Amino acid sequence: DIQMTQSPSSVSASVGDRVTITCRASQGISSTLAWYQQKPGKAPNLLIYTASSLYSGVPSRFSGSGSGTDFTLTISSLQPEDFATYYCQQANSFPRTFGQGTKLEIK
Amino acid sequence: EVQLVETGGGLIQPGGSLRLSCAASGFTVSSNYMTWVRQAPGKGLEWVSIIYSGGSTYYSDSVKGRFTISRDNSKNTLYLQMDSLRAEDTAVYYCASAPNAYFFDYWGQGTLVTVSS
Numbered sequence: 001d002i003q004m005t006q007s008p009s010s011v012s013a014s015v016g017d018r019v020t021i022t023c024r025a026s027q028g029i030s031s032t033l034a035w036y037q038q039k040p041g042k043a044p045n046l047l048i049y050t051a052s053s054l055y056s057g058v059p060s061r062f063s064g065s066g067s068g069t070d071f072t073l074t075i076s077s078l079q080p081e082d083f084a085t086y087y088c089q090q091a092n093s094f095p096r097t098f099g100q101g102t103k104l105e106i107k
Numbered sequence: 108e109v110q111l112v113e114t115g116g117g118l119i120q121p122g123g124s125l126r127l128s129c130a131a132s133g134f135t136v137s138s139n140y141m142t143w144v145r146q147a148p149g150k151g152l153e154w155v156s157i158i159y160s161g162g163s164t165y166y167s168d169s170v171k172g173r174f175t176i177s178r179d180n181s182k183n184t185l186y187l188q189m190d191s192l193r194a195e196d197t198a199v200y201y202c203a204s205a206p207n208a209y210f211f212d213y214w215g216q217g218t219l220v221t222v223s224s
Binding site for chain 1: 144151208
């Protein structure tokens with residue numbers, strides 16, 4: 001199975017800050033990576049697919065990059081509604097696997 | 108508007124069975140790849156199973172041989188039959204659509220399954 005490791009596990013930031021979350025795959029996955037945002041008690045929401053494609057309706061302050069084993073999710077200017085937990089997910093092979101999550105908290 | 112609504116969760120004893128349903132509106136289940144993802148209380152997301160539009164199915168090792176994914180085209184509904192349930196299957200179960208089986212775009216609200224005596 002492909003292991004997905006996110007860092008950091010949690011991060012504190014302020015509104016307006018630029019935040020970057022990283023995701024590393026245990027083996028190369030080309031660009032078959034997605035990012036999700038999840039708020040407490042809610043289903044995840046797709047943000048980014050194929051590593052860098054912005055999903056419909058997602059604000060442009062979210063961006064993704066990377067290929068192979070190293071990927072990043074960047075939020076250019078944090079908004080109050082962005083405080084949530086973020087997950088990466090690989091789609092290179094079965095079983096599909098997620099990172100452990102990064103909790104983004106208000107400083 | 109696409110909507111997915113899961114039902115069927117509840118409290119079940121270890122070793123028991125439960126069938127989850129995911130009713131879709133706004134799109135056709137049989138024409139899409141559909142998946143189940145679960146989340147144990149306070150934990151991260153875990154992929155469970157997927158069914159292709161052509162009918163092929165895949166499972167995580169943790170549920171293989173115990174869970175069965177299926178669909179009823181006439182009801183436009185996805186199912187997850189869960190047998191031989193264990194305490195570690197306790198989770199919120201989400202259904203989602205999965206374009207080309209890669210990422211998961213539309214999600215239901217989830218249904219809680221609690222396996223406990």
